[in-house]
Amino acid sequence: MSTETIDLKSQLIADFNSREKAINGKAQTSFHQAKRKALHTFETLGFPTPRNEEWKYSNVKNLISQTYDFEAAHAITADLLNDVRIPNLSGNVLFFINGKYEAGLSTIVSPAEQLTILPLQEAVETQAEVFEAHFGTLADATTEAFTALNTAFAGEGLFLHVPAGAVVEQPVILHFINDTRQQNVGTQPRNLFIIEKNAELLITETFMTVGDAHSFTNSVTEIHMAPEARVQYYKVQNESDQAYHVGTTQVRVSDNGHFYAATVSLNGGFIRNNLNIALDGEHCEAFMYGLYFPDGKQHIDNHTIADHRKPNSQSNELYKGVLRGKSTGVFNGKIFVREDAQKTNAFQSCKNVVLSTEATMNTKPQLEIFADDVKCSHGTTTGQLDEEALFYMRSRGISKPEALSLLMFAFCEDVISQIKIESIREYLEGIILKKLS
Amino acid sequence: MMLKINDLRASIEGKEILRGINLEVKAGEVHAIMGPNGSGKSTLASVLAGREEYEVTGGEVLFDEKDLLDLAPEARAAEGIFLAFQYPVEIPGVTTINFLKTAVNEIRKYKGQPPLDAAQFLKMVREKAKLVSMNDSLLKRALNEGFSGGEKKRNEIFQMAVLEPKLAILDETDSGLDIDALRIVAEGVNTLRSPERATIVVTHYQRLLDYIVPDYVHVLYKGRIVKSGTKELALELEEKGYDWIKAEVDATMA
Numbered sequence: 001m002s003t004e005t006i007d008l009k010s011q012l013i014a015d016f017n018s019r020e021k022a023i024n025g026k027a028q029t030s031f032h033q034a035k036r037k038a039l040h041t042f043e044t045l046g047f048p049t050p051r052n053e054e055w056k057y058s059n060v061k062n063l064i065s066q067t068y069d070f071e072a073a074h075a076i077t078a079d080l081l082n083d084v085r086i087p088n089l090s091g092n093v094l095f096f097i098n099g100k101y102e103a104g105l106s107t108i109v110s111p112a113e114q115l116t117i118l119p120l121q122e123a124v125e126t127q128a129e130v131f132e133a134h135f136g137t138l139a140d141a142t143t144e145a146f147t148a149l150n151t152a153f154a155g156e157g158l159f160l161h162v163p164a165g166a167v168v169e170q171p172v173i174l175h176f177i178n179d180t181r182q183q184n185v186g187t188q189p190r191n192l193f194i195i196e197k198n199a200e201l202l203i204t205e206t207f208m209t210v211g212d213a214h215s216f217t218n219s220v221t222e223i224h225m226a227p228e229a230r231v232q233y234y235k236v237q238n239e240s241d242q243a244y245h246v247g248t249t250q251v252r253v254s255d256n257g258h259f260y261a262a263t264v265s266l267n268g269g270f271i272r273n274n275l276n277i278a279l280d281g282e283h284c285e286a287f288m289y290g291l292y293f294p295d296g297k298q299h300i301d302n303h304t305i306a307d308h309r310k311p312n313s314q315s316n317e318l319y320k321g322v323l324r325g326k327s328t329g330v331f332n333g334k335i336f337v338r339e340d341a342q343k344t345n346a347f348q349s350c351k352n353v354v355l356s357t358e359a360t361m362n363t364k365p366q367l368e369i370f371a372d373d374v375k376c377s378h379g380t381t382t383g384q385l386d387e388e389a390l391f392y393m394r395s396r397g398i399s400k401p402e403a404l405s406l407l408m409f410a411f412c413e414d415v416i417s418q419i420k421i422e423s424i425r426e427y428l429e430g431i432i433l434k435k436l437s
Numbered sequence: 438m439m440l441k442i443n444d445l446r447a448s449i450e451g452k453e454i455l456r457g458i459n460l461e462v463k464a465g466e467v468h469a470i471m472g473p474n475g476s477g478k479s480t481l482a483s484v485l486a487g488r489e490e491y492e493v494t495g496g497e498v499l500f501d502e503k504d505l506l507d508l509a510p511e512a513r514a515a516e517g518i519f520l521a522f523q524y525p526v527e528i529p530g531v532t533t534i535n536f537l538k539t540a541v542n543e544i545r546k547y548k549g550q551p552p553l554d555a556a557q558f559l560k561m562v563r564e565k566a567k568l569v570s571m572n573d574s575l576l577k578r579a580l581n582e583g584f585s586g587g588e589k590k591r592n593e594i595f596q597m598a599v600l601e602p603k604l605a606i607l608d609e610t611d612s613g614l615d616i617d618a619l620r621i622v623a624e625g626v627n628t629l630r631s632p633e634r635a636t637i638v639v640t641h642y643q644r645l646l647d648y649i650v651p652d653y654v655h656v657l658y659k660g661r662i663v664k665s666g667t668k669e670l671a672l673e674l675e676e677k678g679y680d681w682i683k684a685e686v687d688a689t690m691a
């Protein structure tokens with residue numbers, strides 16, 4: 001007896017080859033050569049296994065035991081969209097459904113002198129010079145299998161360029177929505193954000209799903225910040241329990257740059273977020289906030305890197321999690337302080353509340369410090385609910401569920417309050433309250 | 438009878454702490470409970486408020502004829518029991534005012550009353566804050582977080598004033614208070630005294646009882662009320678300490 005198993009890796013490689021045939025004229029471009037090279041890397045590396053230290057607690061075996069339609073059509077109407085999107089947003093609101101940019105559903109309000117927004121595929125040609133100078137220079141497609149895979153299929157996603165001195169007044173909000181009502185859907189968004197000298201941008205990526213089949217998102221975002229650039233970057237995940245998400249955000253901050261990130265994982269079957277920040281200049285600041293709520297059998301893994309390469313900069317990190325059911329959480333926070341990076345301040349903290357005896361949290365701070373005049377600290381706590389506080393509240397007449405939600409909400413508040421877009425904050429608060437009650 | 442405790446026994450981690458408590462409190466009365474450290478005073482207060490770590494192993498507690506031990510802590514609060522904690526808990530991220538608003542409205546919900554609107558609530562809170570000279574800025578801060586010892590105690594009395602319980606149990610609310618604060622707290626308690634309400638004051642010091650004059654004084658020792666009297670008993674204890682009572686009790690138990 002022989003069984004035929006379809007395996008995701010072979011499917012992807014075959015898919016690449018057939019796509020390559022279809023573009024015969026353009027196969028010699030440097031963009032395509034980079035993709036071809038990345039495919040080879042992916043072919044060699046394969047999907048990571050728990051033997052790989054970086055994937056020790058995050059096993060992708062369920063993710064790769066499915067196949068996905070990477071060209072899936074969708075049937076999302078504007079009405080349906082209103083049920084899943086973040087309501088009451090103003091600004092530049094863009095939709096990518098099953099990976100494809102939907103110009104008809106999207107709104108761009110910022111004037112061209114503040115920013116250029118293009119589907120990535122278009123920018124390859126119309127912004128060739130800027131594109132080539134930046135694409136793939138931050139994300140590591142040589143040792144990271146998922147990044148290599150994303151690079152091999154790069155095309156969908158957003159190119160965004162903010163010229164020197166421009167302050168983008170309206171936020172940019174990207175909705176990546178997978179419609180899995182008909183079949184398993186795979187998408188590989190690839191975003192390239194370039195913020196020039198002394199420019200300012202507020203940008204949010206959201207990931208959502210509609211439907212009950214499996215969804216696989218493998219996203220890569222590169223954020224290039226020239227000196228004095230200021231960026232607020234939020235990532236909001238509210239996908240189904242059948243959704244797999246691997247996402248990498250790779251940031252380079254230059255002299256006097258300020259970067260703020262908030263990553264909020266509300267829901268998702270399997271989530272692995274990599275947020276890697278190179279503080280590649282003096283007097284820069286990077287803040288990383290995170291919040292996650294795994295429940296049921298969900299798994300949420302946040303890997304972060306603050307890589308201090310130059311002196312006099314500061315990084316500050318606070319991740320918080322509330323774990324329920326049989327869920328698992330992972331936090332791995334690396335701080336590198338290179339030899340040159342004297343007078344670095346780097347702080348990291350990860351706090352978790354585990355509300356069920358069957359949930360587990362793995363935390364691993366990792367500090368590698370090669371300079372001597374630095375201030376670094378890290379701390380992780382994982383505890384149960386504060387029973388004393390709960391009793392105190394109940395003794396004042398507050399019911400147990402209400403007390404629990406007040407306590408947990410308070411726990412989350414110092415991350416939520418970092419988010420400067422009111423309608424996103426309200427959206428998050430609404431969902432969190434619902435989850436906690 | 439507002440509160441009737443019959444042969445109440447409770448233990449924690451297998452260790453019996455309350456070993457047959459009997460106590461009756463009528464509406465309008467103030468009872469003081471004194472006794473050496475570790476005798477079970479806070480345990481009694483906690484069991485009445487419904488702390489779940491304690492296992493009630495015997496006896497019964499009736500509150501307005503209802504079986505109190507059957508009720509969840511929040512239901513007891515809604516029925517009118519209030520415990521001012523010996524060690525108030527810090528709750529980061531929840532402001533005092535928000536906390537109280539939730540408490541007030543949860544109790545109203547329990548009683549089938551509509552929630553107070555923001556204006557009504559604020560007006561009421563301002564009045565009560567004045568009553569115990571509670572600083573406005575404390576109301577906006579996270580509950581008890583970073584409050585001084587005295588501020589925490591005052592906050593307990595403030596909450597009591599807002600919730601207007603039928604039975605208030607004050608567990609060493611006087612400890613850690615300066616002379617002025619002691620007077621303010623006592624005045625707060627006395628203002629709430631009424632024929633429908635009762636108070637149980639747990640204290641080590643006669644001083645508080647000068648301000649809040651008790652109708653009865655009880656001595657709790659080794660998990661039992663071993664002596665009861667009137668306010669003169671407190672004066673006697675102040676003068677002679679507990680040794681004579683301990684000796685009496687240990688002699689009869691031996």
Ligand SMILES: Nc1ncnc2c1ncn2[C@@H]1O[C@H](COP(=O)(O)OP(=O)(O)OP(=O)(O)O)[C@@H](O)[C@H]1O
Pocket residue numbers: 449450452454472473474475476477478479480481523
């Ligand atoms: N969680 C616990 N585990 C074990 N023993 C406990 C626990 N809580 C209380 N006890 C014990 O119960 C006894 C009574 O404690 P309780 O706090 O009721 O005393 P108290 O009369 O209020 O004392 P104090 O005057 O010092 O406040 C003490 O011996 C104490 O150690």
Ligand SMILES: [Mg+2]
Pocket residue numbers: 478479480523608609
């Ligand atoms: Mg005590």
